[in-house]
Amino acid sequence: MASPKLEPLVLSDDERRxxxxxxRRRKTAQALALRSRIILACxxxxxxxxxxxxxxVSRTTAGKWRSRFLEARLEGLSDEPRPGRPRTxxxxxxEKVITATLEQQPPGGDTHWSTRSMARSAGMSQSAVSxxxxxxxxxPHIIQTWKLSTDPQFIDKVRDVVGLYMSPPxxxxxxxxxxxxQIQALDRTAPCLPMLPTxxxxxxxxYVRNGTTSLFAAFDLASGSVIAQPYRRHRHQEFLRxxxxxxxxxxxxxxxxxxxxxxxxxxxxxxxxxxxxxxxxCLHFTPTSSSWLNLAERWFAELTxxxxxxxAHRSVTELETDIxxxxxxxxxxxxxxxWTKTADEILETLAAYCExxxxxxx
Numbered sequence: 001m002a003s004p005k006l007e008p009l010v011l012s013d014d015e016r017r018x019x020x021x022x023x024r025r026r027k028t029a030q031a032l033a034l035r036s037r038i039i040l041a042c043x044x045x046x047x048x049x050x051x052x053x054x055x056x057v058s059r060t061t062a063g064k065w066r067s068r069f070l071e072a073r074l075e076g077l078s079d080e081p082r083p084g085r086p087r088t089x090x091x092x093x094x095e096k097v098i099t100a101t102l103e104q105q106p107p108g109g110d111t112h113w114s115t116r117s118m119a120r121s122a123g124m125s126q127s128a129v130s131x132x133x134x135x136x137x138x139x140p141h142i143i144q145t146w147k148l149s150t151d152p153q154f155i156d157k158v159r160d161v162v163g164l165y166m167s168p169p170x171x172x173x174x175x176x177x178x179x180x181x182q183i184q185a186l187d188r189t190a191p192c193l194p195m196l197p198t199x200x201x202x203x204x205x206x207y208v209r210n211g212t213t214s215l216f217a218a219f220d221l222a223s224g225s226v227i228a229q230p231y232r233r234h235r236h237q238e239f240l241r242x243x244x245x246x247x248x249x250x251x252x253x254x255x256x257x258x259x260x261x262x263x264x265x266x267x268x269x270x271x272x273x274x275x276x277x278x279x280x281x282c283l284h285f286t287p288t289s290s291s292w293l294n295l296a297e298r299w300f301a302e303l304t305x306x307x308x309x310x311x312a313h314r315s316v317t318e319l320e321t322d323i324x325x326x327x328x329x330x331x332x333x334x335x336x337x338x339w340t341k342t343a344d345e346i347l348e349t350l351a352a353y354c355e356x357x358x359x360x361x362x
Contacts, residue, residue: 007070011043018074035065035077042066089128097122097132101140112140148353151287158343160284161259161293165221165339172255174221175246178296179263180303181234185210185319187312203310211316215303215323216242218258219296224336226299228327230320236268243271247278255280259295262288295337302330 011019023036034055041051042062052062068076097118106113107121115133119126133139151157168174186207195201216238217228227249231238250256260266262285275281286293307326313319 006048006066009039009042009066009070011039015074016040016043032077038062038065039069039077089124089132093122093124093128094132097124097129098136098138101133101138112143114141146353147289148350149287149289151290154287154290155347157285157287158290158293158346161286162339162341162343162346164257164259164284165295166342168221169255169257171253172257173250174257174259175218175227176221176259176294176296176299177216177218177242177246178261178291178294178300179214179216179234179239180300181214182212183215183230183308183319183323184212185313185316187314192310192312201310203312207312210314210319213316213320214238215300217296217299218242218246219299220334220336221295222336224334225331226327226334228323230323232316234265236265236271239265240271240274243274243278243281247281252280255282257282257284259284259286259293261286261291261294295339298337303327 019036019040023033023040034057037055038051038057038061041054042048046054048063048066049059052059055062065077070076100118100121101113106117108117110117115126115129118124118129122129164174187210188204189206189208190204193202213230213232214234215228215230217226219226227246229242229245231241246256246258258281260283265271266283266285275283291297303323303326307323311319311322313322
């Protein structure tokens, strides 16, 4: 019995050009490239068996794509939709959730959306809302704070301080000076419990206050070492004593450039008189509300995270002794902080903020 005669496969010039391109391009999916070669071979007059043997596929595969091409031409070579549950969250649903999250207030007087309130409002499941928020990086429960300086000399001060960080002067020491005031000597009402497998360390929520101290610190920009001294009070007298400590600790042949904030104790007449008698001291003030420019603040974060936050002290003397020991260990292997952002980059970022805020006054 003779096999049925196959319907001839004839290509138009445009179809041949597209198929040859798919078969030749390296970036084309290999499955589509193979299907294109099958059709081109069949259009050349070869039988299904010959095409299958030549291309290393089964006769069923070669016949399937030949038939699909005859039925739907080029579109027939694409994969058909796979079986499965149809998509329930449409693009319109996604757009509705995103628009409501960004532009609408939640009902009931809430300040921000939750997955539950959004699910009720949008008529969707809570997990679907959660997936949409994660996909678009939306976190309504989180808020960040910021503050713009109103210092009229903001630009000049930023360029001055950042210039010191990026290009320190020769034969001089750049010290970032600041005070961490009101450090509390806290003692827990019960002993801290150590960390165990699957269980973090634990301490009581309540505590006993045993007094406070203030820490004056000067962070060396080049080496990362710190000159520090705790004082029980935080006045210009203590600041003057700290300046004298710096003067004694640093070799006399080096000029001193101190980066400071605008605290009133730094600008009293007594301080000004002392500075006139010690001309190697040059003070550089950060703009108001710009403590992020002072690297001493970054060092205070290390002190807080690595020592103070989990410590317990029964007296101020014990607290000060513990702080001194930690600083001595820091100075054995100091770590300098490298400032990388230029003044222009900082000002451009702030300018972009101001453009987004109406009536910013900047």
